[in-house]
Amino acid sequence: MRMVVLGLGYLGATHAACMAELGHEVLGIEVVPEKRAQLAAGEVPFYEPGLPELLKRHIDSGVLTVSESYAEAADFADVFFIAVGTPQKKGEYSADLQYVESAIEELVPLLTRDALILGKSTVPVGTAEKLSLRADELAKDVSVEIAWNPEFLREGFAVEDTLHPDRVVLGTFPGDRAEAVCREIYAPMLEDGTPFIVTDPPTAELVKTSANAFLATKISFINAIAEVCDAAGADVKAIADAIGYDARIGRKFLNAGLGFGGGCLPKDIRAFMARAGELGAAEALSFLREVDNVNMRRRTRMVELTREVCGGSLLGKRIAILGAAFKPKSDDVRDSPALNVAGQIQLQGASVAVYDPKAMDNSRKLFPTLDYALSAADACEKADVVLVLTEWQEFVTLSPGDLEPYVRQRKIIDGRNCLNAENWSGAGWLYRA
Template sequence: MEISVVGCGYLGAVHAAAMAELGHRVVGVDTDAAKIAKLTAGTAPFFEPGLDELLRAGIDSGRLRFTTDLAEAAGAEVHFVAVGTPQLPGADGADLRFVNGAFDALAAVASAGSLIVGKSTVPVGTAADLVGRLRQAGSAALVAWNPEFLREGFAVADTLTPDRLVYGVDDPRSTDLLDRVYAAVLERGTPRIVTDFATAELVKTAANAFLATKISFINAMAEIAEATGADVTTLADAMGHDARIGRRFLNAGIGFGGGCLPKDIRAFTARAEELGRAESVAFLRQVDAINLRRRERAVELAVEMLGGSVYERRIAVLGLTFKPDSDDTRDSPALDVAARLHGLGALVRATDPHGIANARLRHPQLDYVEAAEAALRDADLAVLVTEWREYRDLEPAAVAALMAEPRIIDARNVLDPAAWRAAGFAYRGLGRS
């Protein structure tokens, strides 16, 4: 099929490359000329394992190309819209400028009977509004909503082998076109849910809200554990054996961040208020508050471990991205902790395998070093805030030899406390005695 992908950021670039891998002829469109130049050269403008190889394979096959000219997408049978929906400045709601702009632009080039498919995470009710917007512009294109469920660091696999496909449609022709797009995926037995616009929109926001709630629940238990001397990691292990609960996303620590969960739960709350159902998701305010408190707790622990003040004390911050296998520092708890410690007068040296460039754009005042060894040398305290494999695999004795004093805060609860204490470390985890 002839496919266009409008918006070539994280979601769009991955989707375009994956569609080419599935055998379609794909044109990716974005207004950012520098981004398009990188993609055309087969290089992603962000770090995502396996994406560069997928891009080069698509480009070399002749099935994948990128452009800044939307007119080049005019002949596509299916147009995917994968633009961002950031949080509104000074408010909790989603900023739909880019989605509206993409649909307005496509109204002028999409042929009658072609399909415009929303991939972006939007407030419930958006798709129906966009249909009206297209009709007002005189477009006879079909509309569907096909939410994405990507995990950063696993986006290529999640697109090529998703755990489910959701179609929000108002016309059976849309279902037929999407079935053709995903024919190779469906042949592998991937579950397909065909529903209305509103349900498809809610699937994404509800899933993110549930995951955020599960993470904040165990972090709330970490607060209780710290007050009682319990161990939240053992608590989570015991709870996770219950099949109704499960162990995944039940990891206490510094909390969630990134460009999805925080802004999506806030936008969900704002939309519920608009619908007159604020009480239905009022608990999400507490989910957000619990999450943010864990960052404060990590800083409090640093102050405690350094005798009541971090002023002019050397602190190594291991990790800057919101999660490993990504260079994304948007709303990153790790970067936030580094900035807070710096604000208290600490001499922070921060490191990350892939996140330094993005971190420097957000917090240029910090001292960044490429290697963990450079960050740890002569440090009075180490704080592990992003669970990169290379930090989880650090040898305690080797780290102790680098530091001025062997102290560590395990803000992700991924280290073995006994091993670090045996090497002479004062060890503290979040929610651990």
């Protein structure tokens, strides 16, 4: 099929390349000139394993092309994916839908044939219906169907999750042709047995936000238990292992530590709360406020623990921060717990050196006043304390002997419970987690 992907950020670029991999002819629309030029040259402007090779192969073959022209998009295909960002509004919890709405405003008046627009972006419930009404107003003697087909990507595994998803969800209005079209688009994965869930648009919109809310709740739950463990002298990792054997609970997302960040979970649970309030169901999601509070408290606790390990004051101390991305296998520093902690520690008078395998450039843009090291060893030079805040494999496999020649004091705080405590304590280090 021929199809258009509107917006070539993290979601859009991945989706476009993967649709080309499935055999479709894809036109990607990107309005930011620098990003568009990179993608057109087959270069990915962010770090995502496996995507650069996929993108370049299909750019070089001509199956995937990049443009800024909505007029070209309208002429190219009858199927369009909206993959633009839905950030949190400044000063509010609500999602900012200006980019989604702009895509409809730009595209629909240019359509000369009946079209199907499939939303991939994470949006508040009711968005598809609102956009459908607006599309009807803008359409000129053509039929424009809008359906919602949410994404469930994990950063670091986006290509795998797109080509081999654990489910495909479609929310469509009665009588529309979206189901038939999507069955054709996703035929290879449906033939492999991927569940295909067809429902109405509000339900599809809520599937995505509900999934993110549940994952956030699971992370904050184990971090709340970690707070109790700190007070009681118990081992939260052992608790997570034990309750994780229960099939009703499961072990995934039960890793206590610094908490979640990134461009999805924090803003999505806040937008979910805001939308519930607009619908008159605010009390139903009031627990998410505490989920958010627990998550943010973990960052404060890490700063307090660092100050405690430094003898009660951070003034004049040198702190090594290993990790800046919000998670490993990503260069995304949006709402990164690691950088938030680094900034707080610096504000309390410490000298902070940060190292991350992939997120250095993005970190510098967000926190230019921090010091940035060229390697883990460089960051640990004369450090009074080492903080491991992103569980990159490079850090997980560090041994005490790797860092001992560089640090001033043998003290390490494991912010992700990812190190072998016995190895570090046995080598004479003060190990805290």
